[in-house]
Amino acid sequence: MSEAAIELAGVNKWFGDFHVLKDINLTVNAGEKVVICGPSGSGKSTVVRCINQLEKHQKGAIRVDGVELTDDPKSVATIRSEVGMVFQQFNLFPHLTVLENLTLGPIKARGLSRKEAEEKARHYLDRVHIPDQADKRPIQLSGGQQQRVAIARSLCMEPRVLLFDEPTSALDPEMISEVLDVMVELAQEGMTMVVVTHEMGFARKVADKMIFMDAGEIVEEGHPEHFFTNPQSERCRKFLSQILQH
């Protein structure tokens, strides 16, 4: 119980009348890598967005490091300091340089000095293999580089958990692997990760747990070995056959 980094218990959410999340139960232990897949509209992004409270759930409990998420701004602040997020569309700040993108959070939210923040930023830019782009604007970088900057930006906040919401879906095919490589390295270094993705090669390589969602429910959950070779549900089998065909 105490080692659970993230715990979702009976989480429900509605967008108006639309029931997007139905009784989601999910535990992510420290150091664990969980990959969530499923057809579009299945609610997988919403799960991740609820974990860091970009969306509010209406029923059930979400605990991050044992702290339950409530409307209390303090609990949201706790989450934001422990949980990093990487978006499908990168969401880099276009008016700032790469370095400024990375130092904004540490300086303004963490109170680091500019020098400390820049040291940290350069360290993480190195980690994502783009040490020499610090003074460029995001728009001058390729999609793959932008997403790696976004990962470095999250890492600068030194989160305990990193959430990825379809991090490679907006990328040109030839840039996907450079982003996945960085993610694999992070996984190998022991980062706790929740990844929404259709990259099954990546999932096979790093996942400790696979989750398949459909129509707002967790339909199947299991170790990747069983998950890929012997899915239990018909829906999951069909989905896997569709995306693994090519």
Added chain:
Amino acid sequence: MKKLLLIVPLLLLAGCSSSQTWGWYVIDPTTQSGWTNVKFLISGMWATIQISLIAAVLSIVLGLMVALPGLSEKRGWRWVNRIYVEFVRAIPLLPMLFWVFYGLPIVFQSMGLNIPIDPFWGAIITLAISDSAFTAEIYRAGIQSIARGQREAAQTIGLNYVQTMRYVILPQAIRRILPPLANQFIYIVKMSAFASVIGMQELTRRANELVVTEYRPLEIYTLLIFEYLILVLIISAGVRWLERRMGADERG
């Protein structure tokens, strides 16, 4: 544009020569009395500029304060914004000017406050409030045009609301907000003419006063129109310069 600028005065001059209805001597700068009149008319310029500038600055501040609740997720805050915008936007400038200049001091008095409102501040307050409903809408549109992902990214790196606005949203929105805001300044300059009816010695008031003594409305009001035209053309040039600079910045 340049052609038009030439044609209009030429037409007026032509009218001058072909009939008795023109009497340009009134504002002929080559004669002593004409020059005195022109100086008298132009002397209202500074007041017009002052009123417009101060009102614009106040409107820019007030507009942002009105716009932000309109972007809140909480319905109550959005209502505050809607009511202000709809209410203020619905009041014609002249009645509002009368209310502020003649009515507001009475409200102050009944509250035990002795705050006199002179024509200068009466005009500024009215223009600023009236314009703020429009600037608020400009801000709202500009801020809403920044993708939601920007706000979300700012939140996930721990920035609070004020920091998100200050460091992420407004620096991006300002490029889209500034040009329409500058356009709004033109509106203020023109509407400042209403200040003449509460006795403010600005461009229009000066023209009115001269008309009363010289009985030459056609010539004097023609000059008045050109005074506003020149002011507005200068602002327009400024706006275009601003847009070019912003555009260059965006590309760079």
